[in-house]
Amino acid sequence: MSASEDASAAAPLVVVGIGADGWAGLGEAARAAVLAADAVVGSARQLALLPEIDAARRPWPSPMEPLVEELVAGALAWNEDNSPGGAEAVDSVCVLASGDPMLHGIGATLARRLPPDRLIVHPHPSAFALACARLGWPAAEVELVSTVARPPDVLARLLQPGRRLVVYASGTSGAAEIARVLRERGFGPSRFMVLEQLGGEAERISESTADDWGEREADSLHTVAIDCVAEADTPVFALVPGLPDDAYENDGQLTKRQVRAITLAALAPTPGALLWDVGAGSGSVAIEWLRAEPTARAVAIERQAERAERARANARLLGVPQLEVVLGSAPEALCDLPGPDAIFIGGGLTTGGVIQRCWYSLQPGGRIVANAVTLEGERVLAFARERCGGTLARIEIAHAEPLGSFEAWRSQLPVVQWSARKERA
Numbered sequence: 001m002s003a004s005e006d007a008s009a010a011a012p013l014v015v016v017g018i019g020a021d022g023w024a025g026l027g028e029a030a031r032a033a034v035l036a037a038d039a040v041v042g043s044a045r046q047l048a049l050l051p052e053i054d055a056a057r058r059p060w061p062s063p064m065e066p067l068v069e070e071l072v073a074g075a076l077a078w079n080e081d082n083s084p085g086g087a088e089a090v091d092s093v094c095v096l097a098s099g100d101p102m103l104h105g106i107g108a109t110l111a112r113r114l115p116p117d118r119l120i121v122h123p124h125p126s127a128f129a130l131a132c133a134r135l136g137w138p139a140a141e142v143e144l145v146s147t148v149a150r151p152p153d154v155l156a157r158l159l160q161p162g163r164r165l166v167v168y169a170s171g172t173s174g175a176a177e178i179a180r181v182l183r184e185r186g187f188g189p190s191r192f193m194v195l196e197q198l199g200g201e202a203e204r205i206s207e208s209t210a211d212d213w214g215e216r217e218a219d220s221l222h223t224v225a226i227d228c229v230a231e232a233d234t235p236v237f238a239l240v241p242g243l244p245d246d247a248y249e250n251d252g253q254l255t256k257r258q259v260r261a262i263t264l265a266a267l268a269p270t271p272g273a274l275l276w277d278v279g280a281g282s283g284s285v286a287i288e289w290l291r292a293e294p295t296a297r298a299v300a301i302e303r304q305a306e307r308a309e310r311a312r313a314n315a316r317l318l319g320v321p322q323l324e325v326v327l328g329s330a331p332e333a334l335c336d337l338p339g340p341d342a343i344f345i346g347g348g349l350t351t352g353g354v355i356q357r358c359w360y361s362l363q364p365g366g367r368i369v370a371n372a373v374t375l376e377g378e379r380v381l382a383f384a385r386e387r388c389g390g391t392l393a394r395i396e397i398a399h400a401e402p403l404g405s406f407e408a409w410r411s412q413l414p415v416v417q418w419s420a421r422k423e424r425a
Contacts (some may be wrong), residue, residue, distance in 0.1 A: 001011020013071060013114065014094045015107045017124030020200025020221060022049035030122040034094050042096030059132055059350065072113045100126035102170055104146040127223040129167045130198040134205060135225055142166055152177040157319025159187050165226040172217040178224050182210035186234030191227035194218050241288045248314050253281030253307060255346055257414050260284055260398050266369045266419040267342045268291035276301060276340040278330050278358065283311030283323065290320035299337055303329040305308060331357035339363050345370035350375045355384050364424040372420060373413045381418040390420025
């Protein structure tokens with residue numbers, strides 16, 4: 001029997017959301033689910049919120065993944081002394097989660113791994129909902145960001161004047177790390193509210209600015225709300241493609257702003273889609289792919305170590321530290337990568353086998369875009385269109401620049417762009 005078949009045959013896994021108000025804040029159905037369980041899994045803090053119950057208690061280990069695997073497989077087992085690792089599987093398991101389990105929680109993690117009939121969820125009001133309620137913020141107008149088990153740089157993607165954010169934090173230094181990200185990116189004047197123990201007897205809200213918060217610690221259970229305000233000279237970076245060229249550290253190996261916007265439009269980022277950015281240079285195309293669609297994924301392939309590190313730094317600065325950077329030369333570096341839904345070829349176009357390997361690896365229905373500025377590159381793209389179909393476009397951009405005491409148009413090198421979609425079988 002396969003692991004998926006084992007998971008389908010196992011008893012449903014029950015997930016109960018619990019807040020800082022503990023047992024008193026649980027509804028009747030959630031309490032019944034905890035009381036009916038043979039074993040309860042949760043953090044030490046969550047387990048301490050429960051009254052005396054018959055169920056064995058198992059705190060999350062670090063890392064969590066081995067226990068997640070046991071839960072998914074329906075193979076959680078205990079010894080007679082309630083220690084883990086016994087030979088006899090536990091029939092009924094309840095997993096505790098903070099607030100709403102399906103909002104950046106263990107419930108969402110399990111839901112990605114289990115069929116719907118294997119998961120029963122009893123939600124509790126989330127810290128996001130409670131924060132919006134306390135501050136009088138319409139929730140539909142607020143963005144939620146989680147920095148739990150993620151670099152705090154992820155919130156940089158959403159730093160724009162007038163935007164409101166609720167940021168999940170972890171540890172006592174979470175608020176300080178979030179404040180640092182704001183200060184480093186010119187958003188130190190932002191209204192900065194730290195909400196501790198939301199919903200519990202020890203609830204407290206502290207208001208400051210990111211500049212003034214400094215290195216202060218907060219309760220280990222806290223959330224940060226931000227009303228974004230930028231310093232006067234802070235550049236505004238939109239989520240739509242086409243960031244200014246000076247948003248990137250680069251050595252000239254950069255797809256220029258207008259061409260980049262056209263390129264991203266042709267690539268068309270979609271939820272969960274994986275991009276290969278081949279010959280990534282400064283990483284601009286992969287970075288804006290991730291900025292445009294937060295659930296998308298991207299791998300930047302770059303043969304020069306200095307440029308690869310620069311792409312990583314740009315990704316962190318612009319709020320997408322999840323960008324994966326592979327150091328290597330195409331086509332060899334492409335062989336072990338997962339099949340992409342979209343490919344951009346910005347460098348190495350004339351290297352033998354690059355287009356062939358990319359087209360072969362592209363998932364059915366996927367899109368490929370390649371740009372060329374040399375005659376040799378144009379010939380490669382013309383041949384690619386002949387073999388694979390698609391369209392060719394010539395992009396010419398000119399900027400008004402000084403010419404003596406007057407101004408004149410100065411043209412960039414024309415870019416020839418090939419764009420194609422791989423037909424489904």
